[in-house]
Amino acid sequence: MTLTDIGTGIALVLIIEGLVYALAPSLVERLLEALRAMPLEARRNLGLLSIVTGLLLLWIFRG
Numbered sequence: 381m382t383l384t385d386i387g388t389g390i391a392l393v394l395i396i397e398g399l400v401y402a403l404a405p406s407l408v409e410r411l412l413e414a415l416r417a418m419p420l421e422a423r424r425n426l427g428l429l430s431i432v433t434g435l436l437l438l439w440i441f442r443g
Contacts, residue, residue: 381442 401408415423 418426
């Protein structure tokens with residue numbers, strides 16, 4: 381994995397997030413409200429699940 385790969389990954393995340401904010405800002409507000417209503421432990425578990433899923437996908441596609 382090179383610095384170019386890391387930069388490409390970060391750029392893609394920013395593009396996708398930017399698209400969500402540009403195309404569906406009300407959906408983002410509802411999502412933030414739903415996250416605010418979730419218990420802290422559930423948000424932490426969701427974050428950990430996202431990390432594991434991302435690592436698994438990275439392993440599949442790069443391996």
